[in-house]
Amino acid sequence: MLLSVVNLIAVLAVMALGYWGLIKVGAWYLDTEEQQVRDGVKDPRTAILPVLDKQR
Structure with a gap:
């Protein structure tokens, strides 16, 4: 029983x-x-998150 509990943990x-x-x-x-x-x-077309150009 104790071994089963240890294995589960x-x-x-x-x-x-x-x-x-x-x-x-x-x-x-x-x-x-x-x-x-x-x-x-x-490739930017395969990016998951949009990449925005930073305005300077």
Whole structure:
């Protein structure tokens, strides 16, 4: 019984870390997407977020 509870907790912890990792990587990718478009690395037509030209 105790082993089942420990296994369940371990599985939930691994799933939570995996989910957190996906969120973290996704946020990092979207954070750098604008700079990738400006550098010419990424095609602006495939950008997830709109890239606006800054008025100076």
